[in-house]
Every structure is written in structure tokens, then in C-alpha cells.
Amino acid sequence: MNSFIPWIGGKKSLRNAICERFPGEKPDKYVEVFGGAAWVLFNKENYAKTEIYNDINDNLVNLFKCVKYHPNALREEMQFVLNSRSTFKNFRELYKADGMTDIQRASMYLYIIKASYGANTKYFGSKKLNFYDFEYLDKVKQRLSKVIIENKSFDIIIKQYDRFDTLFYCDPPYYKTEKYYDTGNIIFDEQEHKKLKDILSNIKGKFVLSYNDNEFIRKLYSEFNIDEVERQNNLVSKHKNKNKTYKELIIRNY
Numbered sequence: 001m002n003s004f005i006p007w008i009g010g011k012k013s014l015r016n017a018i019c020e021r022f023p024g025e026k027p028d029k030y031v032e033v034f035g036g037a038a039w040v041l042f043n044k045e046n047y048a049k050t051e052i053y054n055d056i057n058d059n060l061v062n063l064f065k066c067v068k069y070h071p072n073a074l075r076e077e078m079q080f081v082l083n084s085r086s087t088f089k090n091f092r093e094l095y096k097a098d099g100m101t102d103i104q105r106a107s108m109y110l111y112i113i114k115a116s117y118g119a120n121t122k123y124f125g126s127k128k129l130n131f132y133d134f135e136y137l138d139k140v141k142q143r144l145s146k147v148i149i150e151n152k153s154f155d156i157i158i159k160q161y162d163r164f165d166t167l168f169y170c171d172p173p174y175y176k177t178e179k180y181y182d183t184g185n186i187i188f189d190e191q192e193h194k195k196l197k198d199i200l201s202n203i204k205g206k207f208v209l210s211y212n213d214n215e216f217i218r219k220l221y222s223e224f225n226i227d228e229v230e231r232q233n234n235l236v237s238k239h240k241n242k243n244k245t246y247k248e249l250i251i252r253n254y
């Protein structure tokens with residue numbers, strides 16, 4: 001199934017190439033360390049006995065929790081939302097304000113993601129939206145029903161769930177595109193990329209990691225198994241350079 005939201009760096013077009021590289025045998029635990037819209041998680045019914053979704057963005061995590069535990073309340077909150085530039089502007093100011101309930105925050109954030117240009121959450125996208133396809137939220141709720149939802153930084157999550165039979169799928173902010181994500185006080189800079197590599201180099205479990213293709217990342221992970229894959233840039237292909245493709249890397253420790 002598809003994710004219920006678009007997301008910058010979402011793996012919609014790369015999900016099959018990633019899944020194909022997962023180990024043949026099901027792990028005991030499957031952890032999406034940098035969850036985002038979880039395109040890979042939603043791509044299959046089940047990856048392991050215990051599945052974990054994690055992201056540092058607390059508004060995104062709140063949205064996932066509300067879809068999992070309160071889809072009807074979310075539906076009610078959203079049913080009269082008008083799609084307009086002023087709604088977008090108001091919600092952008094309100095969703096972080098004090099005094100909002102988790103469900104109000106989640107509904108505003110869902111609107112902002114869907115209504116913004118390329119899911120950037122900042123600029124109104126002037127597009128026609130179908131917000132009332134609420135039945136899909138029930139499918140999403142069902143898929144998330146056994147998934148543990150966490151809101152921690154990658155280093156804590158990896159250490160917490162590392163076992164010999166854990167599979168980590170890591171999709172960090174791409175090198176030099178880190179600024180697109182709302183990560184609170186933690187800036188995902190070069191040190192964070194190196195920290196991720198150091199942690200992954202010492203885990204007991206297996207990892208699959210996706211990155212944009214560049215020399216820094218190739219060098220950092222040179223001791224691992226690196227596959228080069230190609231994808232179309234969704235944003236660019238809608239407008240000009242229809243055939244423009246981008247190279248990405250899928251890196252594994254097995």
C-alpha cells in the first residue's frame with residue numbers, strides 16, 4: 001500500500017529497489033530509524049514480529065500516533081477544513097501554538113503537508129486536494145496497529161533495538177539537503193553523518209541505508225556493500241527535464 005502523505009525524500013519510487021535488498025529471512029525486529037512518511041514500511045504487510053517506526057520530528061510522530069489511535073477524531077477534526085491559502089497560513093501559525101490538542105495539531109499538520117508545495121510544509125502549493133478520502137486512514141490505522149511508534153534520535157533508537165536478528169532501514173537526510181527537515185535543536189550536519197556511520201559500523205544486527213550518490217558518502221561507507229540505483233526526480237519531472245534521473249546509493253552490511 002501507499003503512505004498516506006507525501007514527504008521530502010520519501011521513498012515512493014525507490015521502495016521496491018530497497019525491499020529487494022532486504023535479507024531473505026525475516027528478522028525478529030524491523031526498525032525504520034528515519035521514518036518520514038514510511039513509504040518502505042507501507043510497501044509490505046509485515047517485515048518482522050516487531051516493527052518500529054521512528055522519527056525525530058514530533059509533529060510527524062504525533063500525526064502517526066493520531067492516525068493509529070484516533071482516526072475517527074482526526075476525521076471529525078478535518079471534515080470541514082477548507083483548502084485555501086489563508087487556511088494554510090493560519091494552520092502554519094497555529095499548529096505549534098500552546099493549547100492545541102494532539103488531534104488538532106495532527107489535523108493541521110496533515111493539511112499543511114498535503115497542501116504545501118512538494119510537501120515542504122512551508123509554501124502553499126495551490127493544488128486540488130482530496131482530503132475526504134478518509135477511508136484510506138482506516139487502512140493506514142490497520143497497518144500501524146502492531147507498529148511501535150518512537151520519537152527519538154537515531155543514535156538512541158539504534159542502540160535501543162540492536163540485536164543479532166534486528167534489521168535497521170536507515171534513510172537519513174541526504175548529504176547537503178539536511179536543512180529541509182524540521183529536526184528541532186539537532187542539526188543534521190557532517191558530524192551526524194559520521195556519527196551514524198560509526199554507530200552502524202558497530203551494530204550486531206543488519207542495516208540497509210539509502211543516500212544520495214556523492215563522494216563523501218561513498219568514502220565514508222567504502223568498507224560496505226554499495227549498490228548504485230537510479231530514480232526520477234518527482235518534482236522536476238512534473239515540470240521541466242521530464243527525463244532527468246538521479247543516482248542514489250543503497251548500502252548494506254551484508
Ligand SMILES: C[S@@+](CC[C@H](N)C(=O)[O-])C[C@H]1O[C@@H](n2cnc3c(N)ncnc32)[C@H](O)[C@@H]1O
Binds near residue numbers: 055154171181183
Ligand atoms: C529522507 S527522510 C525519510 C523518508 C522516508 N524514508 C519516507 O519514505 O518517507 C529523513 C527523515 O529523517 C528524520 N530525521 C532527521 N534527523 C533525525 C534524527 N537525528 N533522528 C531520527 N530521525 C531524524 C527527518 O525528520 C525525516 O523525516
